[in-house]
Amino acid sequence: MYQSKWRIFTNHTILILGALFMIMPVWIAFASSTHTREFIFQNGLQFWPGGHMIENYGAILFDPAATKGRVTALEMLFNSMVLGLGFAIGKVIISMMAAYAIVYFRFKLAVPLFWVIFSTLLLPLEVRIVPSYEVVANLGLLNSYTGLILPLIASATGTFFFRQFYRSVPDELLEAARLDGAGPVRFFIDILVPLSVTMIAAIFIIMFVVGWNQYLWPLLMTTDDQLYTIVIGIKQVYNSLYEGGQIPQFPKAFALTIMATIPPVLVVVIFQRMFIKGLVETEK
Amino acid sequence: MATVTLNQAEKTYPNGYKAIHGIDLAIKDGEFTVLVGPSGCGKSTLLRMIAGLESISAGEISIDDKVVNKVAPADRDIAMVFQNYALYPHMNNFDNMAYGLRNRGYSKTDIESKVREAARILQLEDHLERKPRQLSGGQRQRVAMGRAIVRQPKVFLFDEPLSNLDAKLRVDMRLEIKNLQQRLGITSVYVTHDQVEAMTLADRLIVMNGGVAEQIGTPIDIYEKPATKFVAGFIGSPAMNFLTAKVSDDCKHVIVGDGVMLDIDHDVAGGQAVTAGIRPEHLSLANNGDGHINAVVRMVESLGAETLVYLDFGSGADNVTLRLQGTHQFAKNDALSLTVQADKIHLFDIETGKRI
Numbered sequence: 001m002y003q004s005k006w007r008i009f010t011n012h013t014i015l016i017l018g019a020l021f022m023i024m025p026v027w028i029a030f031a032s033s034t035h036t037r038e039f040i041f042q043n044g045l046q047f048w049p050g051g052h053m054i055e056n057y058g059a060i061l062f063d064p065a066a067t068k069g070r071v072t073a074l075e076m077l078f079n080s081m082v083l084g085l086g087f088a089i090g091k092v093i094i095s096m097m098a099a100y101a102i103v104y105f106r107f108k109l110a111v112p113l114f115w116v117i118f119s120t121l122l123l124p125l126e127v128r129i130v131p132s133y134e135v136v137a138n139l140g141l142l143n144s145y146t147g148l149i150l151p152l153i154a155s156a157t158g159t160f161f162f163r164q165f166y167r168s169v170p171d172e173l174l175e176a177a178r179l180d181g182a183g184p185v186r187f188f189i190d191i192l193v194p195l196s197v198t199m200i201a202a203i204f205i206i207m208f209v210v211g212w213n214q215y216l217w218p219l220l221m222t223t224d225d226q227l228y229t230i231v232i233g234i235k236q237v238y239n240s241l242y243e244g245g246q247i248p249q250f251p252k253a254f255a256l257t258i259m260a261t262i263p264p265v266l267v268v269v270i271f272q273r274m275f276i277k278g279l280v281e282t283e284k
Numbered sequence: 285m286a287t288v289t290l291n292q293a294e295k296t297y298p299n300g301y302k303a304i305h306g307i308d309l310a311i312k313d314g315e316f317t318v319l320v321g322p323s324g325c326g327k328s329t330l331l332r333m334i335a336g337l338e339s340i341s342a343g344e345i346s347i348d349d350k351v352v353n354k355v356a357p358a359d360r361d362i363a364m365v366f367q368n369y370a371l372y373p374h375m376n377n378f379d380n381m382a383y384g385l386r387n388r389g390y391s392k393t394d395i396e397s398k399v400r401e402a403a404r405i406l407q408l409e410d411h412l413e414r415k416p417r418q419l420s421g422g423q424r425q426r427v428a429m430g431r432a433i434v435r436q437p438k439v440f441l442f443d444e445p446l447s448n449l450d451a452k453l454r455v456d457m458r459l460e461i462k463n464l465q466q467r468l469g470i471t472s473v474y475v476t477h478d479q480v481e482a483m484t485l486a487d488r489l490i491v492m493n494g495g496v497a498e499q500i501g502t503p504i505d506i507y508e509k510p511a512t513k514f515v516a517g518f519i520g521s522p523a524m525n526f527l528t529a530k531v532s533d534d535c536k537h538v539i540v541g542d543g544v545m546l547d548i549d550h551d552v553a554g555g556q557a558v559t560a561g562i563r564p565e566h567l568s569l570a571n572n573g574d575g576h577i578n579a580v581v582r583m584v585e586s587l588g589a590e591t592l593v594y595l596d597f598g599s600g601a602d603n604v605t606l607r608l609q610g611t612h613q614f615a616k617n618d619a620l621s622l623t624v625q626a627d628k629i630h631l632f633d634i635e636t637g638k639r640i
Contacts, residue, residue, distance in 0.1 A: 172370035180384035
C-alpha cells in the first residue's frame with residue numbers, strides 16, 4: 001500500500017506518543033527507585049536516575065528488614081516464580097488432557113461435559129473464592145505451594161483453545177498413527193504434543209503472566225511471610241510506608257515493583273520469539 | 285502372502301444409513317484389486333472396514349482366513365496410503381517411515397536397514413533428513429508409500445492416493461505404483477474414482493454404486509461386457525452412448541431414434557423396450573448415406589491423437605459421442621453417417637438396467 005510521507009510521519013508520531021505514554025510511569029518508578037528515601041520524601045518523584053540503585057536493590061533483594069517482613073524480595077520472586085510456573089504448566093497440562101479426552105474419545109457425555117467446563121468461565125475465582133478457601137483449608141493445604149497452585153489450574157480457556165486446535169488436526173493423522181501401532185498415549189505424546197508446541201507456548205505465556213499477577217488468592221492463602229509472592233510483597237511494603245515514625249521507603253517500594261515486572265516481561269519476550277517462529281513455520 | 289475375503293460385509297452407521305450392502309469378495313494372494321465408483325458409493329468405507337478404521341456392522345472380513353472383525357488396525361498387518369498423505373508434519377521423513385517400526389519394537393539396526401531399503405526403492409535417499417513440508421507432492425506421496433512398504437505388510441490399502449497430484453505426476457506415480465506392487469507382490473486394494481487409474485492398475489476391478497458391488501471382473505471383461513447400464517456408463521471415457529430402443533418383431537434389429545434399424549445378435553424377445561449402448565470408439569464413419577445412423581455435428585473436440593465429435597441424432601432427442609482416431613475437420617451442423625457392428629451393441633433392460 002502506498003503511504004505518503006505525511007502519513008508515515010503521523011503514524012509514527014502516534015505510535016511513539018503511545019509508547020511513551022505506556023513506558024513513562026515505569027521509567028519514573030525505576031528512576032525514583034534509585035534515590036535515597038529522604039531525597040524522594042523531600043523532592044517527590046524523580047525523572048532522572050540517582051546514585052543509589054545498587055544499595056536500594058541490594059537491600060530489598062537480600063535484607064528481610066527492608067521489606068518489613070521476614071522475607072527478602074529474592075524469596076518472594078522465587079515464590080512468584082513457583083506460582084507462575086506451576087500455574088502455567090499445570091493449566092497447560094490439564095487443559096491439553098481435557099481437550100484430548102473431549103475431542104478424541106467418543107463417549108456420550110463428551111459434548112455436555114465440554115459445555116460444563118466452558119460454563120465455568122462464568123465463575124471466576126473471585127466468585128468461588130470462599131468455598132475454594134474452605135476446601136483448601138480442610139485439606140490442610142493453607143500456606144503451601146500445593147494449596148496455592150492446585151485450586152487454580154483447571155482452565156476452561158485453555159481447554160477451549162486446545163479443543164479448537166485438536167479439531168483442526170486432520171483425522172488421517174490419527175488413523176495413520178493407529179495403523180502404525182500407536183495407542184492413545186503414544187499418539188498424544190508422539191504426535192499431538194509436538195504439533196501443539198505453538199499453542200502450548202501461547203497458552204503458557206498468557207497463563208504465566210496471569211499466574212504471576214495473582215493477588216487475591218495468594219493473599220488469602222498465605223498467612224506465612226515465607227510464602228508471600230512479590231505481588232503481595234509490594235502491598236506489604238506500601239502498607240508499612242505509613243506505619244511507625246520513619247520516613248517512608250518509597251525507593252524500595254518502587255524497586256520491588258520494578259523487580260515484579262521483570263520476569264513476566266522476560267517470559268513474554270523469550271516465548272514470543274518461539275511463538276512467532278511457530279506461527280511462521282506452520283506445521284499442519 | 286495374503287488373501288482378503290469379505291463375506292456379506294455390511295456397514296450401517298449409527299444414524300441408520302446403510303453405506304455398504306452385503307459385499308462378497310475374495311481377493312487372491314498378490315492381486316491388485318481396484319474399487320472404483322462415483323463419490324458416495326461406499327468404496328472408501330469398504331476400504332476403511334478392511335483397514336479396521338470403520339467397524340463392520342454385519343458379515344465377516346478375513347485376512348489370510350483369519351476373521352479380523354474385532355482385530356485392531358495395527359494388528360491386522362496392513363498398511364494404508366492416504367489421499368492427503370497423512371505424514372507426521374513434525375517428524376523428518378526417516379522418522380515418518382520408522383515410526384510404525386519403532387512402535388512394533390524393531391531394533392535400531394533393523395529399522396535403519398528397512399527404511400534405507402524403502403528409500404532406495406522409492407528414490408528418497410536424499411530426502412530422509414528433511415521434513416514432509418520441504419518435499420513436493422509427489423515426493424510426499426512416496427514417503428507415504430515408504431511408510432507402507434517398510435513394514436512389509438500382508439495387504440496394502442490405497443485410498444485415492446493420487447488425487448492430490450497434478451495430471452502428469454499422476455500418470456508417473458500410477459506406473460510406479462503398479463511397478464512397485466508387481467515387484468513386491470503384495471496383495472493390494474486401491475480405491476479411486478478415476479476410471480483410467482482403475483482400468484490401468486487393476487488385476488481385478490470392482491465397480492461400486494450405492495454400497496453395492498455392481499460388477500467384479502478383470503478391467504477388459506468389464507469394459508467388454510458391462511453387467512449393468514451403470515457400469516457401462518461409468519467405465520470407458522468418453523462415456524458409452526445410450527439410446528432408447530425397441531427390439532424389432534423379428535428379434536434381429538433394434539429400432540432407435542426415428543426408426544433407424546440396427547442389426548443385433550442378442551437373445552432377446554421381440555417388441556421389448558430396451559436401452560441400447562454403443563461406445564464412442566465403436567461407431568465409425570461411413571460414406572455418405574451408407575451408414576445406419578445419420579446425425580448432425582454439434583461440437584468437436586480435437587485432442588490431436590483423436591477427435592471427439594458430439595452429435596445430435598434423429599429428431600434431436602438423442603445425443604451421440606463419436607471417437608475417431610487422428611484429426612478430422614468438421615463444422616457445426618455437418619451431417620455425418622455412422623455405422624456400428626452388431627456385436628458392439630450392448631442392450632440393457634430398461635427397468636433393471638441389467639445387461640441382456
